[in-house]
Amino acid sequence: MNTQELTPKEKQEVQGTEQVQPGRFFVPEVDIAEDADGLWLWADMPGVDPDKVSVELEDGVLTIDGDVSLKPYEGLTPVYSEYRVGNFLRRFNLPQHTYDPDRITAKLVDGVLEIRIPKAEKAKPRRVAVSAA
């Protein structure tokens, strides 16, 4: 039984990028795993609507980007704050020509973005038959 206690973590602001839109961006926390067929990536993006998230792989850079919905804040006046609210942005370098940008799939469920990045066919490990001489 897992009795580990979950602790809160302060959101980190995105550094080193210039935005056109006003408003701060935060770095989503991620888990990244690999299996024989590709990568899995999970990113926490609470408050983002599924149609406001974009996932893009171009020139070996994976960009994930989600705009927080302001609808839950309509008519509200803050009186106390422990966490900051903002859009999410993060980029990762992936080895070039290893993954197939056309077959990436992503879904956002319960505020978690799940991305599947399949390996390109030529990058998959292949079993080479060794024939006896």
Add this chain to the structure above:
Amino acid sequence: MTLMSYPVGGLLRLQEELDRFFGKPPFDLGLAGPNVFPNLNVFTDQDGLVVQAEVPGIKPEELHVHVENGRLTISGERKAAHADTSFHRRERRYGRFSRTIQLPRDLDTEKVQADLRNGLLTIRFPKHAAAKPRQIEVKAA
């Protein structure tokens, strides 16, 4: 004051409003203060008090919201999925959590509503009818 729903300036305005109240409790948070999961943002609206928490990856059935004796408790467990996979990065945290705060006395805790959407928990407590502001008509003598 109401937040604008204007799409461009809205987020910045919300962030500035939240900054003004960052880490300054206007009321007694009771048993467990900050640094216990989940972090909370507290708002007022025209009906009463609104408490929000970001709980991504937690299903509604794994999240418990409990109100008793004027105290709000949010508890549950964020379970680690894909435990059998080999990870390159593991930044997301898992485990059990429970946080209790003391609520202001003028709220009608019988009429609490909780809603979980896109990993954002919103709990609304209306004020007792007697505690709501009323306009009193002034009659000429």
